[in-house]
Each structure stands twice: as structure tokens, then as C-alpha cells.
Amino acid sequence: MSFRITCPVCGARSSTEFRYGGEVPENWREVWRRDNPEGPCRERWYHEFGCRRWLTLVRDTRTDEILSYE
Numbered sequence: 360m361s362f363r364i365t366c367p368v369c370g371a372r373s374s375t376e377f378r379y380g381g382e383v384p385e386n387w388r389e390v391w392r393r394d395n396p397e398g399p400c401r402e403r404w405y406h407e408f409g410c411r412r413w414l415t416l417v418r419d420t421r422t423d424e425i426l427s428y429e
């Protein structure tokens with residue numbers, strides 16, 4: 360399953376060009392997410408088949424919609 364990620368350098372690309380870099384730890388969220396594993400999640404992604412830069416975004420894991428970029 361793929362979705363669109365807008366790279367600040369390359370523009371909108373398929374998520375298949377990116378490598379998932381894990382969730383950005385947020386202590387206040389860890390407690391909440393134990394019971395609510397789905398929903399908005401702050402993550403790092405690496406544009407492996409593009410500019411090879413890291414970006415941080417907030418993704419809703421239920422819909423794969425990108426809510427915001429940092």
C-alpha cells in the first residue's frame with residue numbers, strides 16, 4: 360500500500376520512494392498510544408530514491424493521510 364509524500368526538495372512522490380525511519384519518540388504520546396495504536400503519528404522518512412534527505416511528518420496511520428510536515 361502506497362500513498363503520497365510531499366518531499367520539500369522533490370515535491371509529491373510515491374511513498375515507495377521513501378524508507379520508513381521510525382516513529383519520533385514523544386513521551387507524552389507513548390502512554391496514550393499503548394491503548395490507541397492508530398491515529399496521528401509523528402514519523403521520520405528517508406527519501407531513498409530521490410534527494411536522500413530525511414524529513415519528519417505527521418501521518419494518520421488509519422488513512423495514510425499526511426496531516427503536516429515539519
Ligand SMILES: [Zn+2]
Pocket residue numbers: 366367368369370406409410411412
Ligand atoms: Zn526528495
